[in-house]
Amino acid sequence: MFNFFKSPAAMTQGDSTTKSVISLRAIHLQFAAHKLLNNIDLDFYRDELTILLGPNGTGKSSLLKTISNEVAFQGDCYFYGKLMKHWDQQAMAKHLAILPQHSQLTFNFCVQEVVALGALNLTLSRQQLDLTVIENMQKTDIQHLAQRSYPSLSGGEKQRVHLARVLTQLTNSGEQKVLLMDEPTSALDIQHQHRTLQLAKDIAQNGGTVIVVLHDLNLAAQYADRIVILNNGEIVANGSPAEVIRADVIEAVYKHPVEIITHPQTGHPVVLS
Amino acid sequence: MATVASISVGPMDISLSDSLLSLIPTLEFDHIPNHISMVIQQVRLPRTLLAIAVGGVLALCGTVMQGLFRNPLADPGIIGVSSGAALGAAIAIVFFSSISASFPTLLLFGTVPFFAFLGGAITTIVVYKLGTGKNGTSVTMMLLAGVAIGAISGAMLGLLNYYADDQALRDLSLWTMGSLAGASNNSLWLAFAALISLFLLFRRDANKLNALLLGESEAKHLGINVQTLKRRLIILTAAGVGVTVSLAGMIGFIGLIVPHLGRMLIGPNHQTLLPISMLLGATLLLISDMLARTIVAPLDMPVGIVTAILGAPFFLWLLIKQKGKL
Numbered sequence: 382m383f384n385f386f387k388s389p390a391a392m393t394q395g396d397s398t399t400k401s402v403i404s405l406r407a408i409h410l411q412f413a414a415h416k417l418l419n420n421i422d423l424d425f426y427r428d429e430l431t432i433l434l435g436p437n438g439t440g441k442s443s444l445l446k447t448i449s450n451e452v453a454f455q456g457d458c459y460f461y462g463k464l465m466k467h468w469d470q471q472a473m474a475k476h477l478a479i480l481p482q483h484s485q486l487t488f489n490f491c492v493q494e495v496v497a498l499g500a501l502n503l504t505l506s507r508q509q510l511d512l513t514v515i516e517n518m519q520k521t522d523i524q525h526l527a528q529r530s531y532p533s534l535s536g537g538e539k540q541r542v543h544l545a546r547v548l549t550q551l552t553n554s555g556e557q558k559v560l561l562m563d564e565p566t567s568a569l570d571i572q573h574q575h576r577t578l579q580l581a582k583d584i585a586q587n588g589g590t591v592i593v594v595l596h597d598l599n600l601a602a603q604y605a606d607r608i609v610i611l612n613n614g615e616i617v618a619n620g621s622p623a624e625v626i627r628a629d630v631i632e633a634v635y636k637h638p639v640e641i642i643t644h645p646q647t648g649h650p651v652v653l654s
Numbered sequence: 655m656a657t658v659a660s661i662s663v664g665p666m667d668i669s670l671s672d673s674l675l676s677l678i679p680t681l682e683f684d685h686i687p688n689h690i691s692m693v694i695q696q697v698r699l700p701r702t703l704l705a706i707a708v709g710g711v712l713a714l715c716g717t718v719m720q721g722l723f724r725n726p727l728a729d730p731g732i733i734g735v736s737s738g739a740a741l742g743a744a745i746a747i748v749f750f751s752s753i754s755a756s757f758p759t760l761l762l763f764g765t766v767p768f769f770a771f772l773g774g775a776i777t778t779i780v781v782y783k784l785g786t787g788k789n790g791t792s793v794t795m796m797l798l799a800g801v802a803i804g805a806i807s808g809a810m811l812g813l814l815n816y817y818a819d820d821q822a823l824r825d826l827s828l829w830t831m832g833s834l835a836g837a838s839n840n841s842l843w844l845a846f847a848a849l850i851s852l853f854l855l856f857r858r859d860a861n862k863l864n865a866l867l868l869g870e871s872e873a874k875h876l877g878i879n880v881q882t883l884k885r886r887l888i889i890l891t892a893a894g895v896g897v898t899v900s901l902a903g904m905i906g907f908i909g910l911i912v913p914h915l916g917r918m919l920i921g922p923n924h925q926t927l928l929p930i931s932m933l934l935g936a937t938l939l940l941i942s943d944m945l946a947r948t949i950v951a952p953l954d955m956p957v958g959i960v961t962a963i964l965g966a967p968f969f970l971w972l973l974i975k976q977k978g979k980l
Contacts, residue, residue, distance in 0.1 A: 449871075449875065451871055451874075470874065470877055470878070470879050471877040471879075472877075473877070474875060474876055474877030475877070477875070478875065479871075479872075479875045481869070481871065481872060484868055484869060484872065485724060485867075485868065485869035485872075486867055486868050486869070487724070487867075488724075488726070488867050488917075488922040489917060489921060489922050490864075490867075490921070490922055490923070491921070494864075494921075494923060495868075498861075498864055498865050498868065498876070499876070501861055501862070501864075501865050501876045501877065501878070502876055502877035550876060
């Protein structure tokens, strides 16, 4: 509908020869008669933090579920050049970690144990595991909760526990880290929103590939290397924050009047609504 | 300790020291009459050992089932797996009783446990399919499926009563109450083989079970082949329940109570929870059987009555605790 930037390849920044880590080709996803994703072509690259934006129910989470192979979609999804469905589950888990929005965990594990579950697929010594777990609990600021029972935590604390677990999962992945995050900041206070996105950014800057679904336009503008906006199951914008966070694009997609100014210190676009 | 107590407690008055001395088969003590050492060696010892094995297997299966369903209310008895297994066993007894007359051992090691396993496996699969969906386990669906399957099995068992001959009828009444009185050397071999192999196999999956508690997608993303894991655990628990049902009938609530006690003592990590549950299950069934043998002595009460008296109020208490979350 609003295909201002309908040519993703042309809009991709940096070296055009960079091989994409994840490639989506002609992805269609339908639930009953409802089209969730309509002919999506999209690439994700290393060293890049891509943020997916869009109104509720426009296919952001469906796109993540397509990449994580949780839905039956049409089209091709490549992971490091190999079709996703040809990957061995265990091999893929060494590179691809997914931070869920919610968890079903109701059993009385302590925080440290939940974080250590991330190492299930790794061969770490007891000592290495303990060190990794402590390091990741520090990164997500939950070290003071280490012995607390997981079900007793608040929503935001739980989200940080799972972030630490997912970081643990990617311990030995070197530069081939791929992290998908589904609304990782939804339950967090402002300090931890920034800490979480800074962690995501650090992974991207160290060779990783990070894809984040977000609702906060300003956080997206501040942290994203690239922003993709989805609307009605289609890509309507794909580019750098400065290219995408524009009044005409945002107003057309969200049907809400906005004013865009430039952050006086960082130079990022800031959305006033 | 419970083992020693179980051997020396019974309707016949035998002193503790005499009981223990009788266990040493090669020695003969002048002051212990032959019939007493017979009672110890051929009645109480097998029964004690069977209680240990059956209790351990039931507790292991309950622990794994609660992990598999991601719900602490799952129990082979409550969700109908035991009744499914009992129905399988009953079908085998009634329709194959002509064979059993000529080959009783074959029946014990073959048809009855196998049919009990089939019944248990089918039930577990049905309940799992009904009870679990994209958003986790629905306790309501799980419990109702258990009620439905329990009703079907009950009706079929009732129906089978009319087709059964006298011997089969006596065997049938055992399934519905649960009793350890049928302990024999053959049943002990089967029970301990099940106990040891289940423990070793479940132990290997302990960490995967922990991860499964996060949810099926999360477990998958951690690199676990969830479908294979689920299939393996369902088959193993059904086999375990099938063996216990074919040897000792339906003994309820051990698989419900024990994992809870275990989690209270050492937490939900299956690496440690499985061995603790096995020990607690063996102990609990042993104590229950001692009560069953002594409360109405010299008569012998089915141990299933004791575990139900202990377990049903516990189940109610759990339901009250979970009220509002269901």
